[in-house]
Amino acid sequence: xxxxxxxxxxxxxxxxxxxxxxxxxxxxxxxxxxxxxxxxxxxxxxxxxxxxxxxxxxxxxxxxxxxxxxxxxxxxxxxxxxxxxxxxxxxxxxxxxxxxxxxxxxxxxxxxxxxxxxxxxxxxxxxxxxxxxxxxxxxxxxxxxxxxxxxxxxxxxxxxxxxxxxxxxxxxxxxxxxxxxxxxxxxxxxxxxxxxxxxxxxxxxxxxxxxxxxxxxxxxxx
Amino acid sequence: xxxxxxxxxxxxxxxxxxxxxxxxxxxxxxxxxxxxxxxxxxxxxxxxxxxxxxxxxxxxxxxxxxxxxxxxxxxxxxxxxxxxxxxxxxxxxxxxxxxxxxxxxxxxxxxxxxxxxxxxxxxxxxxxxxxxxxxxxxxxxxxxxxxxxxxxxxxxxxxxxxxxxxxxxxxxxxxxxxxxxxxxxxxxxxxxxxxxxxxxxxxxxxxxxxxxxxxxx
Numbered sequence: 437x438x439x440x441x442x443x444x445x446x447x448x449x450x451x452x453x454x455x456x457x458x459x460x461x462x463x464x465x466x467x468x469x470x471x472x473x474x475x476x477x478x479x480x481x482x483x484x485x486x487x488x489x490x491x492x493x494x495x496x497x498x499x500x501x502x503x504x505x506x507x508x509x510x511x512x513x514x515x516x517x518x519x520x521x522x523x524x525x526x527x528x529x530x531x532x533x534x535x536x537x538x539x540x541x542x543x544x545x546x547x548x549x550x551x552x553x554x555x556x557x558x559x560x561x562x563x564x565x566x567x568x569x570x571x572x573x574x575x576x577x578x579x580x581x582x583x584x585x586x587x588x589x590x591x592x593x594x595x596x597x598x599x600x601x602x603x604x605x606x607x608x609x610x611x612x613x614x615x616x617x618x619x620x621x622x623x624x625x626x627x628x629x630x631x632x633x634x635x636x637x638x639x640x641x642x643x644x645x646x647x648x649x650x651x652x653x654x655x656x657x658x
Numbered sequence: 659x660x661x662x663x664x665x666x667x668x669x670x671x672x673x674x675x676x677x678x679x680x681x682x683x684x685x686x687x688x689x690x691x692x693x694x695x696x697x698x699x700x701x702x703x704x705x706x707x708x709x710x711x712x713x714x715x716x717x718x719x720x721x722x723x724x725x726x727x728x729x730x731x732x733x734x735x736x737x738x739x740x741x742x743x744x745x746x747x748x749x750x751x752x753x754x755x756x757x758x759x760x761x762x763x764x765x766x767x768x769x770x771x772x773x774x775x776x777x778x779x780x781x782x783x784x785x786x787x788x789x790x791x792x793x794x795x796x797x798x799x800x801x802x803x804x805x806x807x808x809x810x811x812x813x814x815x816x817x818x819x820x821x822x823x824x825x826x827x828x829x830x831x832x833x834x835x836x837x838x839x840x841x842x843x844x845x846x847x848x849x850x851x852x853x854x855x856x857x858x859x860x861x862x863x864x865x866x867x868x869x870x871x872x873x874x875x
Contacts, residue, residue: 542716544696544765545698545715558680560681563752594683
């Protein structure tokens, strides 16, 4: 048994990030660049555990769509200015937001310039009826395969996707998706890659400082 | 005979120019013509769900619906430009039994078969010359005529050759190199050379675009 199709798409990127190990609070960091269609004028982020909720505001008026890019990968659109992201402790996220009043805006063709540090893995389900889940694994360089997730099979769902964690620049990555049955038997995996991660512009070098009194995080590019 | 008759392969693997994601239930996208370009296309089903059609990114028109049953591989073409096609496998039992539509996301592919490992700054300073051997295969039994290959005018440093000895830099179909007659099932070799000039600027975003043209009986 095996998935019947699988391709890893690549979506472009731009700027702003968020910090790592600190427990919540609203904070402001860096400068927010307006990207593309509409200008952003402010943003805030609130962290609760591994979930960070980001809210932006824009000079645009009317019915808007907000297109969100996490480390260059387009991760979806919202009709409101708020979206939540999973950011595990110790990780960072470069976030770009394109607000637009254009209902026909193409988020791929109109993506901010640059190359992503993440990959969206996408595959079509196995046709075998005994598949219980899909194990998604990642290999960096010549290292061991590490499990990213086990995604349960869902009746009636034709395709699945998973956005990887942040990937290191100039490192070769490969991914494989293996269907498994309820007893843990593995089917035939499908592999994506290997692919070397190259991004432009180069990721910024920055320092992070945490001020205990105000419980804010300051970012400064070096 | 179809728009994807002429297939570009490297080491027997068909080259993929665009990454794909998302689809309709029962439809597994296999390959999208590079001419689609990156963006969001749409695939739709009509009638009892077995009539499928394709709309390329930026296009306003769906192509002529194709009756995709029984299971098999089908080519769906855009309504404005039939050379913007998508090849799909269809599993009819899983198609939705009614009209439906889904977005299909297309993104450029870098580092594919005619990509290369990154160069260090020192290597880029020194310059580099890389050669690739590609295969062109006529996937149909019907011969193709006036097969022409040319380069994108916006991409510098590329050359094409039919023998790996004499190199050309055609940037239009009229100037393209190729074959007057390309027999059904035949495979020919095409050579691509990329020259990175010494002290060239760092640029990982170069797409080695190769254009192909042919006509059919």
